[in-house]
Amino acid sequence: MTKGSDLKEQFYDVVIVGGGMVGAAQAAALVKQQKRVLVIEKYIPNSDVLAQIPLRVSAINLASEQYLTELGVWSHIGETSKCMFNQLATWEQRHKPVIFSATDIQKSHLGYLIRNEALQLAAYDELNNTADHAVDIITDCKLTSIDQTNEQVSVQLTNHVSNETIIFHCSLLIGADGAFSQVRSLTDIGTTGWDYQQHCLSLTIKTDFPTQHITWQEFQPSGPKAFLPLEDGYSVLIWYDNAEELQQLVQLSNEQLKNQVLTRFPDLAGEFDVVAKASFPLTRRQANQYIKGRVVLVGDSAHTINPLAGQGVNIGYKDVEVLSQLLEEIDIKQSETLSAVLKQYENIRKRESQLMSLAMDSFYNLFSNDKAAVKLLRGGLLTLANKFEWAKKQVLKKAVGY
Template identity: 75%
Template sequence: MTKDSDLKQQFYDVVIVGGGMVGAAQAVALVKQQKRVLVIEKTIPDASVLQQTPLRVSAINLASEKYLSALGIWPHINQSSKCMFNQLATWEQRHKPLVFSAEDIGTEHLGHLVKNEALQLAAFDEINALGQNNLEIMTGCKINKIEQTNEQATLFVSDMRNDKTNTNSNTNSNTINCSLLIGADGAFSQVRSLSDIGTTGWDYQQHCLSLTIKTEFPTQHITWQEFQPSGPKAFLPLEDGYSVLIWYDQASQVKELSELSNEQLKAQVLKRFPALVGEFDVVAKAAFPLTRRQANQYVKGRVVLVGDSAHTINPLAGQGVNIGYKDVEELSKLLAEVDMSERAALFQALSKYEKTRKRESLIMSAAMDSFYSLFSNNKTAMKLVRTGLLNLANKFEWAKKQVLKKAVGY
């Protein structure tokens, strides 16, 4: 693996823009297919970031864990960066909890909460362990333009490290050619924008406040969510004495909360959250809007989108990154036997990818919207419906198991 090589006029089988959790996993999958890959990412963090207070974590379900294990990524995640949970509880405020257990479906656990950086670094660790020389990484650059012909996609990229004052500089420009360009660069994807791929979607009325807490109680292996009139409140366990609290509320309320000190936030948590099992302190916070976005196309010529570049959904059920890993798995499977120089075979694989993944993503988005609408308001009719559904699930084990299997990706 080489970094920041002289990339002028180089040709690659695949260029991946975005080396985060999803993009890095995509790189691993394609490198193992002996494809020549270039990853373009702003910065690649080093392992020291894992020693910092955790702030961004993802719920990795059993299906994603199985796939990451097959890629060789999962074993590189150290124990302190992930926390297993074997129970999932949800309830309406002042009502009986609905508790899902790993025992319900005959598994040892339901998933893990993992630091985002740990997922990203584990992918690059696996590439290093392979000793492959068919992956290169380019950092500190800006993509200025994307062009396509029948034979290739071309990126015009400028090195921003040598001209930090002029963000429109084209000095030290590289022209990079490839058979396939993958956009894995997130919700505000440059690849999507420069390829003239539009989006549809909306912003939700609620925003989310994420609070990292330092706990004085043992690690909890349960994640829970209570539905309140103002919005859900959730608990995500982590290792090393940390956990994350998720607070959904109106945008104005989240803005006010984010301006409070950590001590003031603790007082609000004690007032508004279900009782935690012991003492804690708030040590970090982050606020962000809730959005739904769908790219109008997942494929345009030799450009294909994966992860948040293609879709963002309401994070209420923690399925976002898991859908991204499904994209990676499907695209990699379809490309496995494709000679990247064979245009017809490549385009056929991309067409299958778009058809399959867009359909499944839209179904999941619609399901999350229904879930959000049902549980994020205080209308009497809705309260009766959701209370009835939770009570029904508590009474019928078969229905409970089906919901749980869907949640873990099966």
């Protein structure tokens, strides 16, 4: 694996713009197919970041765990960076919880809460295990233009330090550069979507109680409150509320935030301290198309959904899995063959992500308001969920990716 911003103009099978969790996994998948890959990423953290306080965490379901294991990525995730959970609880404030358990579907666990940096770095560790020159990585550069013909894509970058212009050519360009994708913008792919009324506050807490293996979510009139367990004495609390309220909360000291948590969250398992915080808006975006010529979008570049059920990165990993499987047996230099495969990818993944977005929106609209009629409906649904085991199992199987 070659790193650095001093690579000269070359031709690659695939150029991936964006080397985060999804982009790095995409690179690992394609390198295993003996494709020559270039990853363009603004900044790649080193392993020292894993010793810092965790803040950005993703819920990885069983299907994603299985796929990352097949890629060889899973084995590089350290035990202190991930926390297994075998139960998931949800309830309306002052009502009986619905508890989903791994034993309901004959599994040992439902998934893991994992630091985002650990997922990203694990993919690079696996890339480091590949043969020399199978993958190159370039950093400290800005994507400035994309041009394509029927035979190839040309990608132009500008070096942040030297202001030098670099051009690479490839048979396929993959945009994995997130919700504000430059690849999507430069190829004139539009989006549809909206911003939700609520924002999200993420609080990392240092706990004095043992590691929990249950993640839970309580629905309150102002928005859900959730608990995400981590290892190494940390957990993350998720607080949904209107933008004005969260803007005030984020200005508070950690001690003041702790007092707010004690007042407004369900009781935690013991003593804790707030040690880190971050807030972000909630948005839904769907690219109008996932492909354009020899350019294809994966992950948040193609779709962002409400994170209420923690499915975002799992959808991205599924993009990677489907695209990689379709590319494995073809010659990507052949325009007609590549076009047919990319269209197949778009048909499969766009339909699935739209269905997931619709499901999350329905979930959000049902549980993120205080209208009397809606409260009655969701209370009835939660009561039914506790009574009908078959329905609980079907919901749970969908949540874990099966």
